Amino acid sequence: MRHRPSRECVTEVEPPRLSVLRLGHRRERDKRITSHLGLTARAFGADEVILAGEEDPSALETWNSVAERFGGEFECRFEAKPMSWLRRFSKSGTIVHLTMYGEPWNEAIAGIPTDSPTVVVVGGTKVPGELFRMADHNVAVGNQPHSEVAALAVFLESWLGPVDDSSRFTGGQIEVVPSERGKRVLNREED
Ligand code: SAM
Numbered sequence: 001m002r003h004r005p006s007r008e009c010v011t012e013v014e015p016p017r018l019s020v021l022r023l024g025h026r027r028e029r030d031k032r033i034t035s036h037l038g039l040t041a042r043a044f045g046a047d048e049v050i051l052a053g054e055e056d057p058s059a060l061e062t063w064n065s066v067a068e069r070f071g072g073e074f075e076c077r078f079e080a081k082p083m084s085w086l087r088r089f090s091k092s093g094t095i096v097h098l099t100m101y102g103e104p105w106n107e108a109i110a111g112i113p114t115d116s117p118t119v120v121v122v123g124g125t126k127v128p129g130e131l132f133r134m135a136d137h138n139v140a141v142g143n144q145p146h147s148e149v150a151a152l153a154v155f156l157e158s159w160l161g162p163v164d165d166s167s168r169f170t171g172g173q174i175e176v177v178p179s180e181r182g183k184r185v186l187n188r189e190e191d
Contacts, residue, residue: 010153012142017094017117020046020152024051024084036149037122038063038076044156044163046120049153052082085120086134093117095135099127099153102138109159112137118153122148169186 020041025034030053038049038059051059060076066073079085086095094116102108112118121131132138141151157163169175177184 001056004129005019015158016115017048018046019048019050019117019119020103020117021050021052021079021082021121021125021146023052023087023127023131024120025051025056025059026124026176027056030124031056031058033082033147034059035062037068037152040153041156042067042072042074044153045160045168046156047073048077050077050079050082050085050119052079067078067172069173070169071175073167083128083130085151086121086131089117090134090136092136093119095121096137096139096155097131097137098141098148099123099132099156100140100143100145101132103138104143105139105141105155105158107191108137109155110140112159114160120152122152124148166189 020037022034022037034051034056035058038051039062041049042063049063055078061075061076063076089095094113096112096118098120121127121135139155141154166175173187173189175186175188177186
């Protein structure tokens with residue numbers, strides 16, 4: 001398995017940017033799942049989540065609030081023209097589209113470079129057919145319909161390696177101390 005360069009190492013080369021694009025968000029119907037998608041993107045190694053579909057300030061507020069409280073560099077924004085953005089992105093980066101119709105993820109990941117900017121695209125409503133042609137990799141996490149959150153987590157963990165690198169999440173107000181029982185946190189706000 002290939003790994004993105006660890007952010008723990010002292011290196012002058014920044015890892016290439018990893019974005020997650022949430023297409024076709026429906027403000028009422030997808031509120032919770034889109035929120036969880038962005039949090040999963042952050043926890044599993046993405047640098048930003050891009051929201052497309054219906055505008056929804058509450059999703060951006062949730063992601064910003066979690067990043068502020070729990071640390072790390074994570075950005076989020078709304079994109080009004082996601083397909084135009086993807087067309088431009090495709091000239092210099094890799095587009096991975098998660099879809100149950102794609103190639104098996106455990107076979108596809110070996111061919112997905114980790115040294116170029118990448119966007120992982122997940123749908124909400126039906127995605128435009130053009131995306132299947134534009135994507136460098138159409139990747140399935142099993143060929144059964146399930147959840148974009150599950151697909152994203154399995155894909156990122158398999159492609160980038162384990163998520164338990166807490167050094168990525170510095171500078172927050174709260175740090176969770178892993179514990180066998182109960183909830184232990186360090187509250188940096190009180191320092
Ligand atoms: N209703 C939509 C449609 O008809 O195309 C699909 C909804 S599905 C819950 C939402 C997203 O989850 C899909 O666009 C895809 O990105 C992701 N997804 C669902 N099942 C998947 C699978 N088996 N492998 C990869 N991605 C999957």
